[in-house]
Amino acid sequence: MNQFNFHDLFKAEKRLGKGNFATVYLGVNLKDQKKVAIKAFGKEATFSQENGKEALINEIKITKLFNHPNLMKLEGVYES
Numbered sequence: 001m002n003q004f005n006f007h008d009l010f011k012a013e014k015r016l017g018k019g020n021f022a023t024v025y026l027g028v029n030l031k032d033q034k035k036v037a038i039k040a041f042g043k044e045a046t047f048s049q050e051n052g053k054e055a056l057i058n059e060i061k062i063t064k065l066f067n068h069p070n071l072m073k074l075e076g077v078y079e080s
Contacts, residue, residue, distance in 0.1 A: 012038050021046045021056060 012025040016037070027038040046052040064074045 010036060010038060012040075020049065021052065021059075 009031065010027050010029055012027045014026045016024045016026050018024070022039050022041045025038040025040065027036045028034070029036050041056060046056050049055070060074065063071075067073075
């Protein structure tokens with residue numbers, strides 16, 4: 001999965017935290033200047049861990065189930 005025009009839409013400003021597979025940043029939506037949280041997954045960390053790929057796919061599947069105005073809707077991301 002690639003970031004599609006991410007840097008045209010958002011700017012990461014400050015790192016907020018780091019986990020096993022991802023880092024969360026405070027960012028800004030360049031269209032409306034609203035603050036956002038950006039979760040960036042690291043390929044190396046994800047795929048070097050046992051079951052890393054499965055854990056990432058599972059997180060994507062779960063996130064796709066969310067329907068909340070403060071969360072970006074994941075559509076067309078990892079269909080299986």
